[in-house]
Amino acid sequence: MPGSGPHKYTRLAMLLHWGMAALVCTLFAIGWYMVDLPKGPARGETFALHKSLGLSAFLLLVWRLAWRLRHPAPTLPVSVPTWQARLAHGVHWAFYGLLGLQPLTGYLSSSFSGYSTRFFGLPLPQWGHADPPLNQFFTELHVAGSLALLALLAVHLIGTLSHLLQPGENLLRRMLPW
Numbered sequence: 705m706p707g708s709g710p711h712k713y714t715r716l717a718m719l720l721h722w723g724m725a726a727l728v729c730t731l732f733a734i735g736w737y738m739v740d741l742p743k744g745p746a747r748g749e750t751f752a753l754h755k756s757l758g759l760s761a762f763l764l765l766v767w768r769l770a771w772r773l774r775h776p777a778p779t780l781p782v783s784v785p786t787w788q789a790r791l792a793h794g795v796h797w798a799f800y801g802l803l804g805l806q807p808l809t810g811y812l813s814s815s816f817s818g819y820s821t822r823f824f825g826l827p828l829p830q831w832g833h834a835d836p837p838l839n840q841f842f843t844e845l846h847v848a849g850s851l852a853l854l855a856l857l858a859v860h861l862i863g864t865l866s867h868l869l870q871p872g873e874n875l876l877r878r879m880l881p882w
């Protein structure tokens with residue numbers, strides 16, 4: 705129902721949103737950097753960091769989704785056209801879906817790489833085995849997922865920033881504590 709109800713996200717929603725945004729940007733930076741490193745200890749350590757942070761993103765997503773399913777988003781101003789509200793909601797749920805799939809394809813690609821997967825040093829059950837075609841398949845899905853996330857982020861940013869230009873529609877403020 706547009707126009708009624710709270711007009712801002714709660715502090716916890718903001719913390720989870722900006723924490724996730726920072727983590728996802730870091731994962732992109734490390735992901736792109738590490739794939740060009742030559743084989744050696746630096747490459748191994750950077751991959752391990754990417755995997756640990758990526759698994760943390762999954763835990764953060766579970767927390768965020770559990771919270772979100774019990775707390776509806778604040779209502780949008782009535783002046784926001786219906787198609788834009790639908791697009792925004794579609795992008796938000798697509799984010800949740802992709803942020804669930806991305807750690808999964810990463811974990812599967814890692815499981816079939818022949819290396820053990822660790823969470824900040826803690827070895828995870830090693831049920832996979834070295835299988836180059838499967839490793840390649842999940843790696844391709846992982847790369848495709850990262851490109852899809854980038855596309856969503858572009859729509860998300862254009863949407864948010866374009867509303868800064870509309871009087872009374874500063875949607876960014878809904879996600880900022882001040």
Ligand code: HEM
Pocket residue numbers: 728731732735736739751754755756757758759761762803806807808809810811812813814821843846847850853
């Ligand atoms: C939301 C979470 C994640 C994001 C946004 C993310 C993003 C990325 C990006 C941008 C790359 C570089 C892809 C390229 O070559 O262009 C990458 C590579 C990679 N990621 Fe992730 N990642 C995430 C989670 C994970 C997890 C949880 C694991 C494993 C446990 C993982 C394992 C890998 C591996 C092994 C590669 C290298 C693939 C290759 O050999 O080319 N990622 N990731």
Ligand code: HEM
Pocket residue numbers: 721724725726728729772777780792795796797799800857860861864865875876877878879
């Ligand atoms: C990778 C980075 C990001 C991800 C994954 C992400 C994801 C999301 C998701 C899933 C929501 C919906 C929250 C809900 O109702 O469940 C949301 C809302 C929002 N995001 Fe982001 N976001 C990112 C970066 C950003 C950035 C950089 C900005 C600022 C320019 C931003 C501004 C907002 C705003 C203002 C809302 C609230 C929209 C509304 O008023 O309804 N986000 N974001």
